[in-house]
Amino acid sequence: MRTFLMYSHATTDGNFDIDNLYEAGRLDVVARCCMGALWISEHLRDNVQFIVSLNGGPRPPIAIRFDGQKLGDIFPSEKGIAFVIKKALKAVQDKDWVACHQGVSVSRKSFQDLIKDVSNIYVLDSKGENISKTNIKDGTFVLGDQAGIQAKELAFALRKGKKLSLGKYNYLASFAVAVVNWVLDQK
Numbered sequence: 001m002r003t004f005l006m007y008s009h010a011t012t013d014g015n016f017d018i019d020n021l022y023e024a025g026r027l028d029v030v031a032r033c034c035m036g037a038l039w040i041s042e043h044l045r046d047n048v049q050f051i052v053s054l055n056g057g058p059r060p061p062i063a064i065r066f067d068g069q070k071l072g073d074i075f076p077s078e079k080g081i082a083f084v085i086k087k088a089l090k091a092v093q094d095k096d097w098v099a100c101h102q103g104v105s106v107s108r109k110s111f112q113d114l115i116k117d118v119s120n121i122y123v124l125d126s127k128g129e130n131i132s133k134t135n136i137k138d139g140t141f142v143l144g145d146q147a148g149i150q151a152k153e154l155a156f157a158l159r160k161g162k163k164l165s166l167g168k169y170n171y172l173a174s175f176a177v178a179v180v181n182w183v184l185d186q187k
């Protein structure tokens with residue numbers, strides 16, 4: 001199983017404007033990462049899950065999990081994914097995962113709770129070991145949004161995982177996701 005775990009500063013308010021994802025704390029970035037993680041053109045990757053930890057106001061944290069094996073009734077576009085995020089934000093209850101859409105569930109788990117639940121952690125960071133020098137086949141790939149991972153949370157993730165680099169450039173988060181999928185697809 002391949003997991004992408006994204007730390008995001010985006011909104012936890014389900015009333016965000018679906019036509020202005022930029023103003024929703026960059027939910028557009030989250031949606032593009034979700035697309036790059038789960039879709040191969042018109043097919044879904046059934047061995048991948050994408051989890052986003054949302055840490056923006058008004059009531060963070062909220063985690064949303066998209067399971068590529070079960071996902072359905074969702075259009076692979078920023079708006080299609082944002083529609084499901086909106087549903088999730090309105091359905092969240094407590095730290096237990098609650099199903100809110102086909103193959104999607106939501107919880108009040110924090111980023112640190114999510115890290116505790118996963119293993120084989122690689123934190124995507126340009127200063128880590130270059131992926132081309134490793135023989136990684138799968139694992140949990142942790143990444144940040146346009147503002148990166150908050151320092152305390154990054155330190156926590158690194159207690160269990162190690163830094164993995166895609167090269168010297170600081171890439172868009174969605175590009176980093178796509179590159180990891182592509183590199184691992186070659187194996």
Ligand SMILES: C[S@@+](CC[C@H](N)C(=O)[O-])C[C@H]1O[C@@H](n2cnc3c(N)ncnc32)[C@H](O)[C@@H]1O
Pocket residue numbers: 123124125126127142143144145146147148149164165166167168169170171172173176
């Ligand atoms: C746009 S970057 C974040 C930029 C932010 N200013 C920072 O310095 O963390 C978004 C995410 O993509 C991942 N990323 C970007 N470039 C990378 C690289 N060369 N190697 C590994 N991960 C990378 C990192 O996880 C990063 O948090």
